[in-house]
Amino acid sequence: MHKVILCLLLMITKSVHGSDPYPRNESIDIRNYLFRLELNDSTDRIAGEATLTVRFKKSVTAFEIDLTGPDGQGRGMKVENITSGGRILTFEHIGNRVRINLPSAIQPGEDRNFTIWYQGIPDDGLIIGKNKFGDRGFFGDNWPDRAHHWLPCIDHPYDKATVEFAIVAPAHYEVIATGKKVEESYLTKNQKLTRWKTSVILPTKVITIGVTHFAISYEGLVSNVPMESWVYAENRNEGFKDYAMAAGPLSFFIDRIAPYPYEKLANVQSKTRWGGLENAGNIFYTENSVTGKGTIEGLLSHEIAHQWFGDSASEADWQHVWLSEGFATYMAHLYFEATYGRLRLAQDMQADRSKVTAYYPQNPTPIVNEQLMDINKVLSTNTYQKASWVLHMLRHEVGDQKFWEGVRAYYQKYQLGNALTDDFRNVMESVSGKDLKTFFQQWIFRSGHPQIDATWKYDAGKKIVTLTITQKQAVPFEFPLELGLEGAGGRTEKVSINAKKQEFRLSSSQKPSGLVLDPDTWLLFEGSVRELK
Ligand SMILES: [Zn+2]
Structure with a gap:
């Protein structure tokens, strides 16, 4: 389904009971x-x-x-x-x-x-x-x-x-x-x-x-x-x-x-x-x-x-419609990435990220909103762009190869059938060998996204960048955050965020000319970084 403005016999098992x-x-x-x-x-x-x-x-x-x-x-x-x-x-x-x-x-x-x-x-x-x-x-x-x-x-x-x-x-x-x-x-x-x-x-x-x-x-x-x-x-x-x-x-x-x-x-x-x-x-x-x-x-x-996603492997419950719309949205981005290159994907994901962060203040609901009973309202920036972003982050979490393996395994299992979010999570966990409960819980079943306030300071004597990351929203998210240190000898560092406020020390022989959050567009967040003088 694309909103206007161009912008086998199913055996119902316990795992596919929905709540619409x-x-x-x-x-x-x-x-x-x-x-x-x-x-x-x-x-x-x-x-x-x-x-x-x-x-x-x-x-x-x-x-x-x-x-x-x-x-x-x-x-x-x-x-x-x-x-x-x-x-x-x-x-x-x-x-x-x-x-x-x-x-x-x-x-x-x-x-x-x-x-x-x-x-x-x-x-x-x-x-x-x-x-x-x-x-x-x-x-x-x-x-x-x-x-x-x-x-x-x-x-x-x-x-x-x-x-x-x-x-x-x-x-x-x-x-x-x-x-x-x-x-x-x-x-x-x-x-x-x-x-x-x-x-x-x-x-x-x-x-x-x-x-x-x-x-x-x-x-x-x-x-x-x-x-x-x-x-x-x-x-x-x-x-x-x-x-x-x-x-x-x-x-x-x-x-x-x-x-x-x-x-x-x-x-x-x-x-x-x-x-x-x-x-x-x-x-x-x-x-x-x-x-x-x-x-x-x-x-x-x-x-x-x-x-494939929606018509053959279908949501078992309308509240899980992201399994159709998020997949179709991200699959189209992946086709564009394969055809026009990684830069095109980054631009598309950045455009979608802006839509998601702009949508959130008036619509602070999760992708799977179990309170939503009117199925005519299940289509939203959450079930399209945000869900597509979740797949993008999942790809980064498990790697390209496991991501595609998991997508294929999920389709293989649920083609001509129906699935809920947990069914997809189970497949991705078994393919990747990772526990993805926190990932799915925070991104699919909880509303919002990290709102980051970051500051950094360079100590020329110790040759250390001290970085402080604060999550401003009420409940902290857990995610890997990439940091781009710019300037001579520029590089990308990855840190694990799992609390309201964390401090990191990164060695750097020179003072970076700048520091960028998520330089390769892998994280759904909003926020900014500034240097403390
Ligand atoms: Zn669609």
């Missing part, structure tokens, strides 16, 4: 969604027929799914009928939940199909309307939990399923959706059926459809992944040019993280409310992302990194 308010249902697991949807040009009304394959883990007499009900003002979804095995079932649709009553108890381990017939005008989740050129289109925009405004589902990333979209639309449109295209058929001269189907399980936040007059470029294979650009017909030249830049980050992440998890990578111009939305295998970018000026490499890199 979504009412998880441990009795069922959705295995597959088949969404048949009929779209038309004369109204925004959609007609749906959704078949959910449900595995029962416990014997129950009813279960609930998410679907926005009619709002009394002409919007929302009205359920017409629900059937299973040829039988019509009773149900109650209250608010945004449908409770389906089972005719008899189902044995644990059994899979059953339930088909829900429904129709209505979506009040959210599927954006129907004109694009900036006045051309009509239909674009799914599900993140974080807006799928249930147009699709009956378990609308939380803890329950992943394979999905098939069977879209019946006016024949003049092209239809893209999650997965691999398995059928395109004219039903009549004016109506076309397009089916797309996934082979891997996904959370509902990143499944989608896009229907409009597209210009489509098949870019060929990039590291064996079919790459495609789908842009508005009017933006054909600019869009193909801008989206072709996706090849660089795609290859980089495949090389560094793991094979690409999906059937294709389509970069799609769309009506998303976000700057970019990391839909699995077909990323949606805001329509103004296309300029033809090649300025969206950062946006492309961020969304492509999400294909």
